Amino acid sequence: MRSGFVAILGRPNVGKSTLVNAMLSKKVSIVSPKAQTTRDAVLGILTEADTQIVFLDTPGIYFGKEKLDSHMRRSAFSSSREVDAIVYLLDAGDIDLARDFKIIDSIHSEAPIFFVLNKIDLIDPETGKKILGQIRDKYPTRPIIEASLKNNFGLKEIKAAVIPTLSGEAPFYPEDWLTDRNLDYQAKEIIREKMLYFLDKEVPHSSAVKITSFKVVKDALSIEALVVVDRESHKAIVIGKGGAMIKKISMAARQEMEKRWHRRVSSLVLKVEARPGWRSRVKDLVELGYGDTGE
Template sequence: MKNFRSGFVAILGRPNVGKSTLMNAMIGDKVAIVSPKPQTTRNRLMGVLTKPGFQIVFLDTPGIHRPKNKLGNYMVKSAEDAAKDVDAILVVVDAKSGVGPNDRIIYQNAAARRVPVVVAVNKSDVCSEEELLKALSAFSDAPEQVEILPTSGKTGKGLEELVDLLEGYLPEGPHYFPEDMITDQPEQAVVAELIREKALMLLEEEVPHGIGVEILSFKKRENQDLVDIQATLYCERESHKRIVIGKNGAMLKKIGSMARPDIERVLGNRVYLELWVKVKEDWRNKMSVLRTLGYE
C-alpha cells in the first residue's frame, strides 16, 4: 500500500499511572494485564494497532521506579531499553495523584531523546477539574512541539485524538505485523500473566509483588476442544503460601476460577487449569528463578 505509515511508540511513566489500561483501550483488546497495584507490568509488552493506512506498535513498559531487587533492576532496564530507537514516546502521568518530581524526570529523559513526545495526563475521569488543571499546568514549560492532553483509559476520553497525534509522527513504512495480530506474546506467557493478574486482584497488599507464575504444562487434548494447563505460583514466604492457598484451598481455587474465562477467551478453547504454590525465598533476587519466569 502506498503511503502506508508505521512505527514504534514507547509508553513510559511511573508505576500505576494507567499505561497498560491506556494501551489496551487504544488497541481495543486486552494485551497487558491490569490491576490497582503498582508494578503490575514486569516485562516490555508489545501491542499492535492496525488501521487503514497505518500501524502503531506500542511498547508498554514497567513503571519506572527505584529498584529494590534484581527483578526491579530488570523492570527499569526494560523500560529504558524500550525507549531506544522508537519513532515517538508517550509519557503517561496520573492526574489524580498529581505530577511529581519522578514524572518530571521521566518526561525530561524522554524529551532528551530527540523524538516526538506526547504527554497523556491520564485518569482524567476520576480527578477534579482543579486536579486536572494542576496536572496540565505542570508541563506549562514544555516546548510547543510537545503535545499534552487529558486522557482516560477507562472511559476512552482523548484516545481518538491521542492516536491521531501518534499517527502523525509515523514515517512511511511496512506492515510490521499481520493486520489481525495485536501482540507478540507467546500463548504461555499470556496465560501466566492472566493468572498473576487474578492473584494481584485477590491477594493482600504485601503478597502480590512476591508472586511469580511458571507454566509447567500446556497441552491440547487430541480431538478435543480442551487445553490442559498446569502452573505454579511462586511466593517468597511460607506465611504467603498459606495466604495464596487460603482456607481449604479457597483462595487458590478463586484465582483459578477467575483466570480461566480470560484464558479461554485468549486461546479460543476450553481450559482445564491446575494450580500449585511453592515457596522460593527471595526469588526476586535469584537470576535462575527470574530466567525461569521469563525475566531476562
C-alpha cells in the same frame, strides 16, 4: 501504509496497559488496581486500513532495589529507544510531578514525547488546569493530551498525535497479530492478574508464575502452572483455607483465558512453591523470565 513503534511510559499504575488495550479494543496486557502490574515490555499491534501502530506497553518506572526491579526498569527504558514516538502518561488523581520530571529527564531518546494526563475523571477542572500549567512551565513546547482512558476518552487525540511521527512504510507484523506474546506468556500473566486482584499487594508483588505444561486435549486447553512465592507464610495465603484462595484464582484465570482466546480451558492446575529471596537470585530470575537485569 504508515507504520512504526510507540512506547508508552510512566510511573506504575497510571494506566499504560489500559491505554494499549483500549487502542486495540482487546485485552493484550493485564491491568490491575495495584502498582507494578506489568513486568515486561508487551506489544499491542493496531493495524488499520493504512496504518500499523505498534504500541509498547512497559513496566511502570520506579526505583526499587531488587534485581526484579532492575529487570522492569530496563524493559521500560530500553523500550524508549528506536521508537518513533513516546507517550508519557501521568495519573491526574495521584500527581507527584517532581518524580515524573526526574523520569522524563532520564529518558534518552530522539523520539518526540507526548504527555497524556490520564484519569481526569478523578479531578475537577480547576485542579486539571493547575497540573497542566505546572507541566507547561517545565516543558513549554511539549503537547499535553487530557484523557480518561478507562472511558476511551482521549484515544483519538493520542492516535492523531502519534500517526504523523511513524517512519515505516510497510507493516512490521502480520495484519491479524494483536501482540507478540504467545499463549504461554499470556496464561502466566492472566494468573498474575488474578493474584493481584485477590491478594494484598505484598504477596503478588513478590510472586512469579511459570507455565509448566500447556496441552490441547480434545479441543480444550489443559494448563499447569507453578506459582513461586517469596515466603512460606505467603504460600499459605495463596492456597487459602482448604484451598479456597487458589481455587478462586484458578477459576477466575480460566474464565479470563476462555474469554480472551475463545477456547475452552478444561483444567488449570496451580502448584505453589516458596523460594525465599528469588527476586534477587539470577538463576531464579532467568528461570522465571526476568533474566534481563542489565548485569
